Every structure is written in structure tokens, then in C-alpha cells.
Amino acid sequence: MMATQGEGVRSPWASIWLSPRETIEGIVTTQPRRLVWLLAGLGAIASFYTEFLSLGLVDSFGWRLWLAFVVGSAIIGILFLYVNALILRAMGGLLDGPASTLELRAVLAWSSLPGIVGLAIALTLNVLAEPLSGAAGVSPTVISQVATVVAALFGFWSFVVVLLMLSRVQGFGFWRTITAYCAVLLFPVLIALFVRTFLFQPFSLPSGSMYPTLAVGDNVFVSKFAYGYSRYSLPFSPSWLSGRVFGAEPVRGDVVVFILPKDGVTTYAKRVVGMPGDRIQMQQGALYINGAAVRRERVEDLVGDNACGAEPTAKVKRWRETLPNGVSYQTLDCIDAGFYDNTNVYVVPAGHFFMLGDNRDNSTDSRVLSAMGYIPLNNVIGRVEMVYFSNGPDKDDGTPRVRSERVGLMIR
Numbered sequence: 001m002m003a004t005q006g007e008g009v010r011s012p013w014a015s016i017w018l019s020p021r022e023t024i025e026g027i028v029t030t031q032p033r034r035l036v037w038l039l040a041g042l043g044a045i046a047s048f049y050t051e052f053l054s055l056g057l058v059d060s061f062g063w064r065l066w067l068a069f070v071v072g073s074a075i076i077g078i079l080f081l082y083v084n085a086l087i088l089r090a091m092g093g094l095l096d097g098p099a100s101t102l103e104l105r106a107v108l109a110w111s112s113l114p115g116i117v118g119l120a121i122a123l124t125l126n127v128l129a130e131p132l133s134g135a136a137g138v139s140p141t142v143i144s145q146v147a148t149v150v151a152a153l154f155g156f157w158s159f160v161v162v163l164l165m166l167s168r169v170q171g172f173g174f175w176r177t178i179t180a181y182c183a184v185l186l187f188p189v190l191i192a193l194f195v196r197t198f199l200f201q202p203f204s205l206p207s208g209s210m211y212p213t214l215a216v217g218d219n220v221f222v223s224k225f226a227y228g229y230s231r232y233s234l235p236f237s238p239s240w241l242s243g244r245v246f247g248a249e250p251v252r253g254d255v256v257v258f259i260l261p262k263d264g265v266t267t268y269a270k271r272v273v274g275m276p277g278d279r280i281q282m283q284q285g286a287l288y289i290n291g292a293a294v295r296r297e298r299v300e301d302l303v304g305d306n307a308c309g310a311e312p313t314a315k316v317k318r319w320r321e322t323l324p325n326g327v328s329y330q331t332l333d334c335i336d337a338g339f340y341d342n343t344n345v346y347v348v349p350a351g352h353f354f355m356l357g358d359n360r361d362n363s364t365d366s367r368v369l370s371a372m373g374y375i376p377l378n379n380v381i382g383r384v385e386m387v388y389f390s391n392g393p394d395k396d397d398g399t400p401r402v403r404s405e406r407v408g409l410m411i412r
Contacts, residue, residue, distance in 0.1 A: 016113055016161065024165040027110060028103045036109035037078055043112025043158070044077025045070055046119035050151040065404035081108055084184045088166070091183040097170035107169055111162035118154020122147040197235060199225060201382065203257055203267065209357035209364065210269055211307050212318070212330050213255065214384070217392035218406060220269075222257045222382040226250075230378040232259045244378055249275070250353060253327025255384040255411050258355070258375050268372070269384060270365050273323065274346070274354025282367065285333055285341040285360065289324065296321040299330065308334035308362060327412070334361035343367055352376050384411045 015023045027034065048069070085104040092099055099107075125147035129140040167177040196202075205218040214220065224233050228246035250256055250272045260266040274280040279290050287294040301315040308316050317333040338361040346366065348354045352374035357363025364371050390406035 012110065013113070016110065017157075020111070020161045020164045021168040024107055024110060024168055028106050028169060032102050032106045034106075036081065036105050039109040039112050039116070040077040040081035040105075041074030042077075042116045042119070043109070044080070045073040046112065046115040046151070047077075047155065048073045049119055049122070050115075050148075050155050065402060065407055068407070080188075081105055084108055084187065087183050087187055088180055091180045092170050095170070095172065095176050095180060097172060097176075097180065099169040103169050104166075107162065107165040111165050112158055114161060115151075115155045115158040118151045118157075121154070122151040125150070197224075198229075199223070200385070202388070203269065203384075205269060208307055209359050209362055210255065210271070211305075211332060211359045211362075212302065213271075213358045213411060214269060214387070215390065215392060215403075215406065217390055217403070218387045219389040219391075220384050220411065221386050221388055223385050224382040226383040227256075227377070227380055230380075232264075232379055233381045242378070247377070249377065250380060250383065251327075252325050253323045253329070253412075256355075257381045257384060259379045259381065260372060261376060261379055262371065262373075267381070268355075268365075270355035270357055270363070270375075271329070272353050273356045274348045274366070276348055276350045276352060278348045278354065280346040280348065280354045280366075282341055282343045285336070285338065287321065287356070292324075294321055294323060296331075302332065307332055307359060329358060329412070332359045332361070334359070340367045346374075349374055353380075386410050 012023045012027055015026075052069075082105070085101045085108060088104045088108075089099070089101045091097075092104070125143055129143040129147075163177055163181060166172065166181060167174070170177070170180065172180065200221045201224055203220055203222055205214050205216055205220065208216045225246070227248045227250060228244045230244045230247075231242070252272055252275055254272045255269060256272055257267055257269050260268060273287060273294075274289065279288075281288040283293075286296065296319045299318050299320050302318050303315050305316070308314070319331050319333060320328060321331050322328040340360075346354060346369075354366045355372070355375055356365050356367070366372055366374055387406050387409040390403040391401070392403055393401075
């Protein structure tokens with residue numbers, strides 16, 4: 001790019017709003033590295049914040065979650081700055097674009113400025129929602145909605161700016177600019193598809209059958225590579241596909257997600273307690289494996305979580321159960337002499353597993369042969385690894401909130 005920034009040209013902080021083409025021309029001919037890391041990080045924070053704001057989640061963020069959000073978003077922004085610049089450079093080469101990766105990083109970083117300003121305005125409105133509502137007689141909800149609209153409008157202008165800047169540095173017309181930018185939009189989609197298909201798939205917990213290990217509203221990552229791949233773990237697999245590639249058996253005590261054999265559609269999360277050939281039985285609420293009682297000890301009662309559908313102040317018995325291989329976890333005992341607290345002996349068939357929910361009196365699991373029964377290895381999708389997000393009612397007033405204390409919880 002041969003043009004130079006003439007004297008008297010306005011600061012890019014001001015000119016980017018109405019003259020983005022001229023602004024990027026001045027930047028890449030003088031200081032193309034100027035503030036690109038900072039802008040990329042702040043731009044990613046603004047983008048993610050706008051999404052969370054639209055979902056109404058930011059009001060319940062604790063400081064730990066805010067810190068993780070800011071640091072994580074900034075790292076992702078800087079990483080994607082370099083990756084997307086390389087993608088644009090490759091696409092530009094195919095379309096005869098002359099811009100270097102250095103120039104393209106400047107385009108991507110500086111085009112995020114309007115979104116960053118929108119973030120600052122939205123944050124200010126949210127912080128001042130209560131004082132402004134008192135002075136102007138407008139409810140805080142309306143002010144929060146205005147903040148959402150402001151963040152979205154400024155984010156849209158960032159999108160327009162990046163197209164205008166990209167067309168200037170590459171010398172592209174409208175359609176070639178759109179084609180080049182679509183490559184950047186497609187990249188994260190392909191990455192997400194690869195991760196979801198072969199590495200980690202997200203699931204949401206709609207019931208409390210695995211409480212206290214997993215709570216209603218927990219969103220978890222499930223590792224699909226832990227046990228290999230079958231037609232149930234790979235999307236769009238044909239029904240005739242059988243067997244398992246890179247197959248491995250779950251370990252006793254693993255919390256796994258699987259497809260219900262009865263309908264081939266419904267997903268469940270349960271704990272593996274019985275291996276092929278095991279004899280499983282429940283006696284007076286205690287788990288027996290091959291005739292031996294699994295060690296368990298009483299721990300402090302659970303109060304106020306409504307885990308059993310009882311009164312909020314009701315106490316629920318809680319036990320720490322330790323399997324023969326040393327895996328330890330907590331279980332709930334909602335009622336004495338529950339329907340499945342005493343059972344016949346279940347003999348686990350070859351190639352199948354026996355699953356239990358940790359909330360023993362509120363779990364449809366392998367004890368109910370007519371509804372679930374034994375789970376074939378091929379039906380297992382993967383192992384539950386971590387809670388990456390959790391949103392549920394507050395224990396005190398029942399209002400929805402982000403449970404930051406559960407975010408990042410590793411499941412064992």
C-alpha cells in the first residue's frame with residue numbers, strides 16, 4: 001500500500017467512525033502494530049459480553065466468573081487475531097489481494113473499536129441502572145434493554161467497519177470482500193464442529209438425578225475420545241454402522257452420557273457402578289457389588305436445596321460412597337425404604353454396564369429394567385469431565401443466577 005498519511009489527518013480514534021477506509025490507510029502506512037493486542041483482546045470481550053448481555057446472564061456473575069470471562073475472552077481474541085489474519089492472507093492471495101498479515105491484523109484489531117466503545121457504554125448503563133431509574137423514573141430492566149441495544153448497534157458498526165477496511169487494504173470490490181471475510185467466519189464454525197464431533201461435546205442437565213454431583217442447569221463438557229467412537233457418538237452416522245473405533249471401556253465410577261437403548265434418542269447422564277459380569281443389588285439403600293457391600297459413610301445432611309422435592313428446610317440424608325477401585329462420591333437418600341432401595345440381583349451382560357444416579361430415590365437408571373436396563377458400550381457417548389457453566393435458582397430467593405462456584409468443577 002503506497003498511500004501516506006498526510007498532515008492534519010484526524011486521530012484514528014475519531015476518524016474511524018465516519019472514515020474507516022482512510023483511517024486504516026493511515027494506520028498501516030505509519031504504525032500497523034499499534035495497539036493491536038489491546039484492541040483484539042478488548043474486542044473479544046465486547047463481543048462475548050454482548051452475547052451474555054442478550055441472555056440476561058451478566059447480572060448474576062460473581063467476581064471469579066468475571067475474572068475468568070475477561071482473561072479468557074482476551075486470550076481468545078488475541079489468538080484469533082493471528083489465526084484470522086493468516087486466513088485472510090491466504091484467501092487474499094487466492095483473490096489477488098496485496099495486503100500482508102501485518103496489515104490484516106491492523107484491520108481486524110482496529111475494526112473492533114466501535115464494539116469496544118459500545119461495551120463501555122453498555123457497562124456504564126448497567127452500573128448506573130439503579131441511580132438512573134430513580135432519577136428518570138425508568139425501570140432498571142428498561143435501562144438494561146437499552147444497554148443491550150446499544151452494544152448490538154455498536155457491534156454491527158464494527159462489522160461494517162471491518163468490511164470497509166478490508167476492501168481498502170486488499171483493493172477489493174464488494175463481492176470479493178464478502179468472500180474473503182466469509183472465510184474468517186467459517187473458520188470458528190469448522191473448529192467448533194471438529195471439537196464437538198471428535199473431542200468434547202456440551203450437554204445440559206435437565207434433571208437432578210445425579211445430584212449432588214451434577215445439578216439441574218449444569219452445562220458439562222463430555223470427552224468423546226475417552227471411550228472411542230460409535231454411531232451414537234458421531235453425528236449423522238448411518239444406522240447400519242456397528243462397533244466402536246478406538247474403543248475402551250468406562251472405568252467403574254465414571255459419570256458418562258449415553259443414548260437410551262429403548263428409543264435410541266434420549267440422552268442420560270449416570271454413574272457406572274457395574275461392569276460386564278458383575279452382580280449388582282440394592283439392600284436397604286446400600287449398593288452391593290458381587291455380594292460385597294460398597295463402603296459408605298454418613299456425612300452432613302443436605303438442607304435447603306429441594307433436592308428431593310420436599311420443603312426447602314427439609315433435611316436430606318447424604319452419604320459418601322467409595323467403590324472397590326477407590327472412586328468416591330456423594331449420594332442422596334431422600335426417603336427410607338424407597339421403591340428401589342431393595343432389589344433382586346442384577347447380572348450385567350457382556351458388553352453392557354450398570355448405571356446408577358447419585359440421587360438414588362429420584363433416578364430412573366439400570367435398576368428399572370423396563371425403562372432403562374443395562375447400557376451397551378456402543379450407546380455410550382463419552383465421559384463427563386467438567387461443568388463449564390451453571391445457571392439455576394438461588395437457594396435463598398429462587399431467582400435465576402449464574403452459579404459461579406460450580407463453573408470449572410471437575411467431575412469424578
